[in-house]
Amino acid sequence: MVIHINYSRKFFHQLLMLYRPFEKRLNTELAKHELHRAQWTIIYYLENINPATLVELSNYQGVEKPTITRTVSQLEERGIVEKVPGKDKREKRMQLTEAGKQFYQEVRKTVDAYEEEILMGISEEELKTAIRMMDDIRKSIIQSGDGEVGTNKN
Numbered sequence: 001m002v003i004h005i006n007y008s009r010k011f012f013h014q015l016l017m018l019y020r021p022f023e024k025r026l027n028t029e030l031a032k033h034e035l036h037r038a039q040w041t042i043i044y045y046l047e048n049i050n051p052a053t054l055v056e057l058s059n060y061q062g063v064e065k066p067t068i069t070r071t072v073s074q075l076e077e078r079g080i081v082e083k084v085p086g087k088d089k090r091e092k093r094m095q096l097t098e099a100g101k102q103f104y105q106e107v108r109k110t111v112d113a114y115e116e117e118i119l120m121g122i123s124e125e126e127l128k129t130a131i132r133m134m135d136d137i138r139k140s141i142i143q144s145g146d147g148e149v150g151t152n153k154n
Contacts, residue, residue: 047104051095
């Protein structure tokens with residue numbers, strides 16, 4: 001199926017125009033908890049998906065491992081995350097501490113209120129469609145090799 005180029009351009013333009021104001025306002029909301037988006041994304045992942053290695057977190061966020069290491073260290077210093085043993089002695093996995101789980105719930109209320117506010121008037125069906133579509137586009141980017149982080153293709 002070929003998508004008319006004008007709709008494709010408009011779609012991606014709108015995506016870019018949405019991202020920056022969303023992230024700016026999200027960071028304003030997260031600042032109430034002395035957080036920024038990259039930290040929140042790690043906390044979210046650890047609470048909702050799995051304890052993870054730094055490599056898994058860097059792949060999830062699409063950033064290099066040193067960036068994740070710094071961000072995780074900040075969360076560790078605050079007592080939000082902790083290292084736990086992995087499958088073998090060399091593997092270290094990160095997970096939320098008990099205080100981190102409580103902190104997640106506090107921040108979740110702030111983020112939920114923000115998300116509810118900006119999605120007012122959009123139906124659940126429209127959201128499901130948008131979620132599916134964004135996931136399909138993300139998978140297409142990754143399959144084309146453009147979405148991989150920290151890999152050397154040469």
